[in-house]
Amino acid sequence: MPNSKAALSSRTDPAHSTRAAARNTDSVPASPGTPAPGDLSAKRTAQTQDLVAAMPANTNKLLEYGRENGLAPPLGLTAEPASRLPTGSTLSESNSNDKVGTVASQGVNATIEPMDRVRVDAAGQVLTTNQGVAIADNQHSLKAGVRGPALLEDFILREKITHFDHERIPERIVHARGSGAHGFFECYEAQTAITKAAPFKQCDKLTPVFVRFSTVAGERGSKDTARDVRGFAVKFYTDEGNWDLVGNNMPVFFIQDAMKFPDLVHAVKPEPHNQMPQAASAHDTFWDFVSLMPESTHMLMWAMSDRGIPRSYRMMQGFGVHTFRLVNDAGDSVFVKFHWQPKLGTHSMVWDEAVKVSGADPDFHRRDLWEAIEAGEYPEWELGLQVFTEAQAEGFSFDVLDATKLVPEELVPVKIVGRMVLNRNPDNFFAETEQVAFCTAHVVPGIDFTNDPLLAGRIHSYVDTQISRLGGPNFHELPINASVAQVHNNQRDGMHRQAIHRGRVAYEPNSLAGGCPFQAGAAQGFVSVARRVDAQESVDKVRAKPEKFADHYSQAKLFFESQTDVERAHIAAAFRFELSKVTVPAIRQRVIAMLRNASEVLAGEVAVGIGMKTLPPPLPSALQIPVIPEVERSKMLSLLARPGDGGIRTRKVAILIADGVDDATVLLVRSALLAAGAVPRLVAPNIGEFVGTSGAILQADASLENEPGFLFDAVVLPGGEAAVQALAADGHTGEFLRDQYRHCKTIMTVGSSIELLGLFDIPGALPDGGADPGLITPAAEEDLVEAVSAFMAALAKHRHPARDRDPPPV
Ligand code: HEM
Numbered sequence: 001m002p003n004s005k006a007a008l009s010s011r012t013d014p015a016h017s018t019r020a021a022a023r024n025t026d027s028v029p030a031s032p033g034t035p036a037p038g039d040l041s042a043k044r045t046a047q048t049q050d051l052v053a054a055m056p057a058n059t060n061k062l063l064e065y066g067r068e069n070g071l072a073p074p075l076g077l078t079a080e081p082a083s084r085l086p087t088g089s090t091l092s093e094s095n096s097n098d099k100v101g102t103v104a105s106q107g108v109n110a111t112i113e114p115m116d117r118v119r120v121d122a123a124g125q126v127l128t129t130n131q132g133v134a135i136a137d138n139q140h141s142l143k144a145g146v147r148g149p150a151l152l153e154d155f156i157l158r159e160k161i162t163h164f165d166h167e168r169i170p171e172r173i174v175h176a177r178g179s180g181a182h183g184f185f186e187c188y189e190a191q192t193a194i195t196k197a198a199p200f201k202q203c204d205k206l207t208p209v210f211v212r213f214s215t216v217a218g219e220r221g222s223k224d225t226a227r228d229v230r231g232f233a234v235k236f237y238t239d240e241g242n243w244d245l246v247g248n249n250m251p252v253f254f255i256q257d258a259m260k261f262p263d264l265v266h267a268v269k270p271e272p273h274n275q276m277p278q279a280a281s282a283h284d285t286f287w288d289f290v291s292l293m294p295e296s297t298h299m300l301m302w303a304m305s306d307r308g309i310p311r312s313y314r315m316m317q318g319f320g321v322h323t324f325r326l327v328n329d330a331g332d333s334v335f336v337k338f339h340w341q342p343k344l345g346t347h348s349m350v351w352d353e354a355v356k357v358s359g360a361d362p363d364f365h366r367r368d369l370w371e372a373i374e375a376g377e378y379p380e381w382e383l384g385l386q387v388f389t390e391a392q393a394e395g396f397s398f399d400v401l402d403a404t405k406l407v408p409e410e411l412v413p414v415k416i417v418g419r420m421v422l423n424r425n426p427d428n429f430f431a432e433t434e435q436v437a438f439c440t441a442h443v444v445p446g447i448d449f450t451n452d453p454l455l456a457g458r459i460h461s462y463v464d465t466q467i468s469r470l471g472g473p474n475f476h477e478l479p480i481n482a483s484v485a486q487v488h489n490n491q492r493d494g495m496h497r498q499a500i501h502r503g504r505v506a507y508e509p510n511s512l513a514g515g516c517p518f519q520a521g522a523a524q525g526f527v528s529v530a531r532r533v534d535a536q537e538s539v540d541k542v543r544a545k546p547e548k549f550a551d552h553y554s555q556a557k558l559f560f561e562s563q564t565d566v567e568r569a570h571i572a573a574a575f576r577f578e579l580s581k582v583t584v585p586a587i588r589q590r591v592i593a594m595l596r597n598a599s600e601v602l603a604g605e606v607a608v609g610i611g612m613k614t615l616p617p618p619l620p621s622a623l624q625i626p627v628i629p630e631v632e633r634s635k636m637l638s639l640l641a642r643p644g645d646g647g648i649r650t651r652k653v654a655i656l657i658a659d660g661v662d663d664a665t666v667l668l669v670r671s672a673l674l675a676a677g678a679v680p681r682l683v684a685p686n687i688g689e690f691v692g693t694s695g696a697i698l699q700a701d702a703s704l705e706n707e708p709g710f711l712f713d714a715v716v717l718p719g720g721e722a723a724v725q726a727l728a729a730d731g732h733t734g735e736f737l738r739d740q741y742r743h744c745k746t747i748m749t750v751g752s753s754i755e756l757l758g759l760f761d762i763p764g765a766l767p768d769g770g771a772d773p774g775l776i777t778p779a780a781e782e783d784l785v786e787a788v789s790a791f792m793a794a795l796a797k798h799r800h801p802a803r804d805r806d807p808p809p810v
Contacts, residue, residue, distance in 0.1 A: 016670055016674060017033055017698070017699045017701070018033040018036070018042045018045070018046070019042050019674065020670065020674065020679065020681060020682070021681075021699070021701045022039070022041035022044070023374070024701070024702075025370060025371055025374075026702075026706075027687070027701060027702040027706050028045065028701060029688075029700060029701055030687050030689070030699065030700075031689075033699065034046070044085040047081060047082045047083060047085050047086045048085075048086040051079055051081045051082070051086050051087075055079050060077055064139050070137075073137035073139070076126070078124075081123075084106060087123060090373070090374060090424065090426070091376075092373050092423060092424040093424070095182075095423045098208055098237065098484050099210070099237045099484055100182055100208070100424060104121045105121070106121060106123055106124075129159055130159055130163070141154050142154035142157065169434070169469060169471065170468065170469050171219060171469075172214075172220075172469065173469075174217070175215070176214075176218065176220040176222075177214055177219065177220055177224070178212045178213055178214030178215070178231060179212070179369050179433060180210060180212040180213070180426060180432060181210070181423075181424065181425055181426065182208070182209070182210050182211075182425075182432075183208075183211065184206045184421055185207045185418055186418055187201070187203060187204065187205045187207075187417065187418045188203065188418050188419070189417065191326075191385075191417055194334055194336075194387060195326035196328055197238070197243065197326070197444055197445065197446025198239055198241075198243075198444055198445075199418070200418070207237065207238050207239075209235060209237065209420060210234075210235045210237075210432070210436060211235075211422060212436055213232060213233075213365070214231035214233070215228040215229075215230060215231070215279060216228050216231065217268045218278055218279025218280075219278065222362070223279055223358035223362040223364075224358070224362060224363060225349060225354040225355075225357045225358045225365065226279035226354075226358065227303070227308040227351070227354065227578075228279065228281070229302075229303060229308070230310060231246075231248055231249075232248055232316070232340060233245070233247065233438040234246075234420070235442075237484040238444050238484070239485055241483050242442045242481075243443055243444045244438045244439055246439065246458070247319050247320045247321055249310065249317055250299065250302040250303070250307055250319065251302075251319035251337070251339075252298050252302065252404050252405060253321055253403040254295075255293065255295065255296065255404070255454065256295050256402055256403060256404055256549050257457070257545065258453060258457015258460075258461070259453075261454075261461075264293075267286050267288065267289035268289075271283060271285050277581075281578060282581035282582075283582070284582050284584055287579065287590075288584070288587050291587060291590035291593075291594050294553070294594050294597070295549070295552045297552055297556040298405070298552075298555045298556040298559060298598075299404060300556070300575075304571050304575050305563065305570065305574070306348035306570050306639055307639065308574070309349040309350075309351065309353075310348050310349070310365075311348055311349055312347070312365060312368045312369070313368070313369050314344055315342050315345060315346055315348075315644070317340055317341055317342060317346055317642075318339070320338030320339075321403055322403055322450065322452045322454065322455040323335050323393075323407075323450045324336050324338065324447060324449065324450060325448040325529055326385075326446065326447065327448050334388065334389055334390075335387070335389065335390060335392075336386065336387050336388075337385070337406075337407055338383065339383070339384035339385070339386065339414050341381055341382045341383075341414075342642075343379075343380040343381065343419075344644045344645065344650075345643045345644020345645070346641075346642045347639070350570070350744065351570070351574065351577065353739070356710045357711060360708050364711075369422075370425055371650075371679075372650050373422060373424065373425045375650070375679075377649055377650045377677065378421050379421070379422045380420065380422075382416045382419045383416070383417055383418045383420060384415060386409070386412040386413070386414050387412070388407070397548075397551075397554070398548055398555065399546050399549055402549045403455070404552070408558070408631040408634045409636045410636075432480045437462070437466045437469075437476070437478075439459075439462035439463055439466070440455060440458040440462060441459045441460075444526070445524075448528060453545075471496060472494050472496050473491075474498065475496075488516075489517060490506045490508055547624070550622040550623045550624070551623050552597070552623075553597040553621070556597075557598045558631065558632065559637055560598060560599045560602055562637040562638055563638055564638055567638060567639060567640070568601075568602070571602065572602055572605040572609065575591070575602070575606040575609075579591055580610055588610055588612065589616045591606075592606060592612060592615060592616055593615075593619045596617075597618045603615065643798075648673075648677065648792055648795045649676070649677030650677065650678070650679060651679065651713040651795055652678070652681060652711065652712045652713050653679065653680045653712060653713060653714045654683045654702075654707070654712040654714070654716070655670060655681065655682050655715075655716045656704075656715060656716070656717050656718070656733065656736070657690050657698055658684055658685060658722070659691050659723065660692070660693060660720045660723045660725075661690065661692050661718055661720040661722075661723035662718050662719040662720035663698060664692075664693075665718040665751075665784065666682065667696070668784065668785075669716050669718065669748075669788055672788045673792070678795070681702055681707065681712070682699065683700065683702050683703065683712075684700035685703060685704055686700070686703045686705075687700045687701070687702065687703050688700060690723075692720065693720050704730060704732035704733060705732060708739065709735065709738075709739040710743060713745060713746075714740070714747070715736065715740045715745070715748070716748045717747075717748065718750050718753065719752055719753045721752055724751075724753050727753075728755070728759055734759075734760035737756060737760050737762055738810045741762045741763075741810055744799035744801060744803045746774045746775075746791060746794040746795045746797075746799075747762070747774060747775055748775075748776040748777070748791040750778060750787070754777050757777075761810050762810060763810070764777075766803060772800065772802070772803055773797070773800050774794055774797075774799070774800035774803060776790050776791045
């Protein structure tokens with residue numbers, strides 16, 4: 001970076017404002033500028049503006065009234081876009097793979113190609129019925145006379161309304177709210193010694209994937225930033241069939257046996273009498289249930305930690321949760337736990353921030369994922385395997401078939417074997433993200449199950465629910481679900497069958513079709529590992545759990561002990577908040593009694609937080625023999641153990657402006673942030689034009705009202721006397737800065753704008769008097785370039801926990 005402000009601002013690209021604005025999906029300046037050459041997002045924004053502007057009014061409206069007009073309906077209005085950019089769904093459309101195919105051809109509905117056949121482009125086409133009949137009039141129902149009754153004969157109206165009536169399908173029973181993207185998995189090194197699974201067969205092999213992230217408890221339209229577990233489901237379209245790794249962002253689960261899953265979900269979903277609360281576990285039935293199910297303690301620790309409120313889907317880990325098996329060509333098998341590790345590191349929100357974001361932008365995570373992919377900032381995870389033998393597992397102090405337990409990384413290290421990149425947004429949310437059907441039963445040769453009793457229930461559950469959610473048994477034929485590998489079997493008919501099978505043979509064995517399709521045999525086909533069923537004649541049929549499942553607290557303790565002080569404080573605060581929403585004191589008592597078995601410190605703090613003066617006795621332990629854990633502290637269980645690559649790419653930064661702002665500073669900061677891949681936004685009291693100190697016109701991307709402070713990762717106050725005064729007079733500025741401070745984000749003031757901190761009671765130092773690492777306040781203008789570097793370094797830290805206080809000082 002050159003060491004002068006003038007040098008930097010002179011390099012400022014005049015189209016920066018347009019570029020910065022176009023990378024967002026929610027608010028743009030009052031008048032978009034001219035896009036820089038090659039900047040597709042900005043070009044799309046500008047062309048969309050022109051396309052819409054080409055239809056300033058529906059002039060056909062004038063021709064909708066009267067008998068004569070009714071007899072001769074006009075041609076519909078149409079405008080031609082400058083290019084295909086504004087009418088497509090996503091800029092990432094040209095990232096192609098075997099599954100999604102290529103880009104839709106203009107005006108073509110090619111219904112005979114694998115995936116392209118269902119992509120519809122209506123450019124230049126007239127409206128038709130579902131039978132392909134051109135519709136002359138899309139404004140009126142057919143009536144007996146201009147003022148007469150509507151006629152049953154109107155097949156066009158009835159077809160349109162009937163289809164509309166059935167537009168919604170049942171939402172997922174859990175994980176209803178989610179967002180998805182396409183991408184690929186790349187294998188770093190062949191893993192054939194341990195598995196013959198197709199994605200791991202060769203170094204550099206690429207396998208197409210579709211991923212769906214979700215919350216669990218809320219309905220389809222619920223907020224993204226609820227405190228909840230996040231689903232992390234990956235469909236690998238391998239050349240040997242589909243493999244679905246249907247995981248979560250936490251490595252353990254609430255329950256141990258599928259028998260309890262409906263109870264768990266009934267307890268956490270909105271209460272059945274009044275259907276409240278939406279997307280929240282902070283209510284009686286959830287805490288009633290979990291406190292009667294102490295095996296949930298470990299998972300509760302995770303859910304109450306900041307893992308329950310991730311900053312972004314792009315910044316969370318994923319886990320297969322259950323122990324699975326890997327099987328090699330020789331039929332030898334080992335146990336495995338799957339881990340996804342985000343390249344950007346693991347980062348979360350703080351609770352106050354998550355609550356506010358849910359109001360201002362319920363689509364926060366969906367928008368974040370979409371925008372990153374549109375900007376070409378493709379999210380990336382590495383896949384890690386924890387591989388261990390059955391003999392090793394026997395020696396562990398916990399049972400690897402118990403989904404409430406993890407395998408500490410100190411016991412079995414994670415080996416990185418490949419990476420996953422998400423590089424294409426869906427064309428259509430419903431067709432892809434909503435209709436995708438993941439299932440734990442979808443495995444390929446080389447992957448197999450263990451006897452985990454939770455996993456067994458899941459293997460049944462997904463297809464079963466999808467038959468009703470997706471309207472019959474043929475949803476595997478939906479383009480998003482269809483495998484890349486050829487499908488040939490004798491299953492026939494059912495609702496919505498698409499395959500048109502040739503011939504008269506639908507059975508096996510047969511000779512009329514030459515025996516086809518015939519079974520693949522062990523060399524090519526899926527063979528279950530023989531050892532997975534160890535029941536013998538002499539073993540009783542039982543409904544029971546293994547003894548080690550009775551240890552409900554060792555790993556809850558391990559998790560809590562492994563957290564940093566600030567993470568522990570957040571866990572305590574989350575329990576305090578959730579339990580304060582419980583309306584039955586006895587439920588609170590039971591939760592505290594349960595927590596005492598994991599951590600007396602935590603139980604004590606939460607009890608104080610909910611005004612409980614006397615602690616109840618700890619819940620009785622189900623464990624006969626005390627467990628001696630192999631690992632008592634695991635630093636990799638802390639969120640802070642994975643800071644990521646230390647960059648600031650895709651971080652959103654607000655630069656607050658008003659008339660009289662120091663425009664040279666604005667341009668310098670914005671230019672430096674853009675160069676580092678961040679997303680700077682000019683935020684002003686309202687959107688529109690603002691004049692800087694040197695006469696430069698700045699377009700505000702957003703207003704203090706429509707994009708409040710908590711939506712940003714950091715804020716810059718560029719200075720300029722008149723602007724400082726204008727911002728000081730606007731109460732929104734105070735809220736903006738207080739939220740940034742309270743959420744421990746990076747704040748930079750330049751020149752006289754430091755006065756705003758004092759005005760809005762923002763402390764200038766840490767409570768112990770030390771320097772606040774998140775406050776960058778250069779004393780003199782000459783220090784600006786250095787200060788911008790310091791600001792970006794502080795921003796890369798994500799937030800500054802040294803400032804974290806409960807309750808907050810401002
Ligand atoms: C016995 C226990 C469980 C049962 C019966 C169960 C059942 C279900 C059902 C019925 C769905 C909706 C599927 C659909 O409509 O397409 C679902 C979704 C999901 N479940 Fe489970 N589940 C269980 C445990 C788990 C566990 C332990 C995990 C994590 C490892 C998990 C992860 C997911 C995910 C990620 C989804 C969303 C998939 C998507 O994005 O479409 N579930 N589950």
